[in-house]
Amino acid sequence: MAERRATHTRQNTSLSGSQIISQECSGQLSPKPLSPTELDSVNHQDLETGEPLRPRFKTTCDRFLRRGKKPVGVIQSIKKIYGCSWLNLLLLLTPVAWWAHFDENMVDYHTAVFSLCFLTIIPHECLFDYCGEQMALYCGKDLGDLITITLNNAVEVTLAIILLLKCELKLLQSTITGVVLLHLLLVPGAAFLTGGARIWEQDLHPAHTQLNHTLLTVGVLALLLPASFYAAISGSTSSGISANGELPDLGSGTQTDFLTMSRGLAVLLLLIYICSRIFYHNPPGAGNNSLTHSLTPAELKAYEAKLQEEEPDVNQWVCIGALIINIAVVAVTSEWLVDSIEPVRHVSNITEEWFGLVLIPFVSFSADGAVAAGYFLQKASRRVWYKTKDPEPPNTLAKAEAIDLSIQFVLLWMPVLTLLGWCTGKPFNLLFDFFEVALLLGACFLVNFVTADSKTNWAEGFILLSFYAMMVLCTWYYTGESDVSSLLLCPGQPATDS
DSSP states (O other), rough: HHHHHOOOHHHTOOOOOHHHHHHHHHHHOOOOOOOOOOOHHHTBBOOTTTTTOOOOHHHHHHHHHOOOOOOOHHHHHHHHHTOOOOOGGGHHHHHHHHHHHHHHTTTTHHHHHHHHHHHHHHHHHHHHHHHHHHHHHHHHHHHHHHHHHHTTHHHHHHHHHHHHHOOHHOOOOOOHHHHHHHHIIHHHHHHHHHHTTTOOOOOHHHHHHHHHHHHHHHHHHHHHHHHHHHHHHHHTTTOOOOOOSSSOOOOOOHHHHHHHHHHHHHHHHHHHHHHHHHHHHOSSSSSOTSSTTOOOHHHHHHHHHHHHSSOOOHHHHHHHHHHHHHHHHHHHHHHHHHHHHHHHHHHHHHOOOHHIIIIHHHHHHHHHHHHHHHHHHHHHHHHHSSSOOOOOOOOOOOOOHHHHHHHHHHIIIIIHHHHHHHTTOOOOOOOOOOHHHHHHHHHHHHHHTTTTTTTHHHHHHOOOOOHHHHHHHHTOOOOHHHHHHHTTTTTTOOOOOO
């Protein structure tokens, strides 16, 4: 592993240290400064082609509005949106789930409502994915990736907001941890495993991956700070522990301290995310973007060229309207799903931690997992029954967008939820259980190590999946820290057992 990373580094380094020093001494790396007129001319030209650069905002608007091109029809757009996947058949369960919510005389009422709402949300996740892909055709790869990532987080964010407003704050913390772990381990692990099955290794964008390492690490370390602070003030290393294994009560003043601390951390995390997006979408230098970087994989450039040539199947305004309707339906369905969680949890004897860390985040993976499983079975059956080889060559570009979803959830949505709790009077803070923080630290270390050389293979994908399975197994027996949970109680809310 170390030798492979060293070889990759040597291949991507054009000048050695001695060459750079000798060229600096000879003046080769110290060109004559340009005059202001020459500098202004260079800043308004493409560095590769020498052609004048168009304003980026104008180029993006022209592309979004499709000036000079025929617009896509409304009827065609609606057909394409709701016919994008066989999973859309589950949309028929939406009125059934809503009817079940109002029919309280139904046998196993809460279980039925939870199951129907769970299944109903799956096709809506699929619709978010498809609409994000279509909007990328109107906005280009950089902005399109941000839109796709945000839409892919839409279901989880909606569930999180409902949990916050319902004051299920401990379950909200577990859900945030579970969503991040799922997008760090399960989703990319499955992508690396299946994508690398027929190829030695797949590539990632080196510059983007390096920035992701830093963002992911600082997001997880931000959760380590309150946990470390709690360990220090609770006297866990010096004070005695009560007979039932709980730490002494820290009082309401401690809750206020952690709320203030968490809100400050939330603001700083938001600033980090905003700055990272500015750097990524508008890096220093005239005409620079993620595709002009010297280490950009050729397939990424080919993908952007494909986006510019490919015609969208959906009208952009119809797509935006469908997204608004989809968000509204998901919000209502999520609220009823949350209402049924507590009764179902008590009936099934599932701990609150396992419910939040594993079951609820799995909603977002269900759609992608079902589509991937169907595609795999179709390919496998075709090769077995018809004795045909797959005509599609293996993809040399690794699918690691899920890691961006985790980074956005930690640096954007978790701080937004913290500040939203402040505005709505909900005492949501960033003091997570030690076990949850340890899981996040372990996942962060493993993912950063796997992607350190900007290359992946199927064996590393299997390792990520194995660690996720370890996490699921250990979480099944974890009941949580009652003292930490007490700091998340809303006024008048009784403490509950996991």
